[in-house]
Amino acid sequence: MDRDAVTISTHVLDTELGRPAAGVTVRLARVLADGASTPAGEGMTDTDGRIARLLSGPLTAGVFRLTFELRGYRQLFFRAVTVELQVDDAGRSYHVPLLVAAHGITSYRGS
Secondary structure (H helix, E strand, O other): OOHHHOOEEEEEEEOOOOEEOOOOEEEEEEEOOOOOEEEEEEEEOOOOOEEOOOOOOOOOOEEEEEEEEOOOOOOOOOOEEEEEEEEOOOOOOEEOOEEEEOOEEEEOOEO
């Protein structure tokens, strides 16, 4: 796989409204050994609710934190959602979808 193509991506779907969640700001950070974090990328979901490439540099093994800023999207119980993931294989991409509704959220490791 082309190392430039390896990334972390996301797709946000509004399951309550049955449509993609466009305009959601998503921040990506690398979590350091001491618990501190450093920015690793940022984006806003497109009209299909996707961000194809969140990572601003090369992917390396370690812990990453995705923060979905939902308060700017629409009125929901959850104003922001944070998901931490472990990257063990830096030679493959990671896709982390988020499903949102007024009172519920779900995330999973996509393909």
